[in-house]
Amino acid sequence: MLHETVFRSEDVPAADRFDYWVELLGRTHAPMELRSDCADDFRASQRVLDLGAVTVWPATFQPLTFRRTPKLIRRSDPETCHLSLLVSGAGASVWGHRETEYKPYDLHINSSSMAYEIHSTGDPVTMVGVEIPMALLPLPRDMAGRVVGASVSAREGMGGLLARFLTQLTADTAPYLPSDGPRLGTVVTDLVAGLFSHILEAGDFLPPETQRRTLTLRIKAFIREHLHDPHLTPTTIAAAHHISTSYLHRLFRDEDTTVAARIRRLRLEAARRDLTDPAFRATPVHTIAARWGFPRATDFSRAYRTAYGTTPTDHRRQALHGHR
Structure with missing residues (x-):
């Protein structure tokens, strides 16, 4: 099967669970400030699938507030793109003055290089996280702001295609060999690149330069396919x-x-x-x-x-x- 690391909060003393979870998410995604009303006896589980440069991590946890601040970004920035497929629960993310709400089978997109605050609700919250180095995505840096915070449904279209792949992949890793990891990572990267191209292709109201870059992204994805x-x-x-x-x-x-x-x-x-x-x-x-x-x-x-x-x-x- 694929190489994966498993965490269960019940394997850690109750007094240490929340701090352990904060440290774990800092390694999985990027260092963050976390708060929870359940911190005294926090319950969570996570599986981290190693797909080469790409990481996929299904997780279940109690309600949390995540904050990635400019200070944390200056201290440590892995320069990764993060996607979350929300399976159960709800959430809202804030970037500056912009806020986006999420419900089950929505996709949430952010970047380790941008400050944000995320509030999750529901007990428990279940999601599948994806971490991809920005360098692997055909996305100019000045376009990242157009993708982060975009409202994307995982029930249909490009979002649905990515969600079905992630759901099947994480449901059972037994049929795969460890050497399949990087291959599957390439598939995930291509699906995410296709999703980003779809998001950016917003129509004629976009500036000509943006349309040109979006077309270039589509062509790069076409070449790979x-x-x-x-x-x-x-x-x-x-x-x-x-x-x-x-x-x-x-x-x-x-x-x-x-x-x-x-x-x-x-x-x-x-x-x-x-x-x-x-x-x-x-x-x-x-x-x-x-x-x-x-x-x-x-x-x-x-x-x-x-x-x-x-x-x-x-x-x-x-x-x-x-x-x-």
């Missing part, structure tokens, strides 16, 4: 988004790479993960190459050597040497 397709090219990407190829290249002018180079880099990264995964030890190199859009083995080997300074075969042999 279609890396397996050997026919994925700037031309097919432009056609799928009803724009010209020249406009597509203009969208990526401010990015760190061209569209074609981005496709090649992501494909090589995916192939590299498979080549160093013990589960694919018996899979021929050319099969992995074809799976990630390199139908010609010689083209794959040349691109791999250029990117990593070694051949796919040599890299696999060195990486898997300790897994025999």
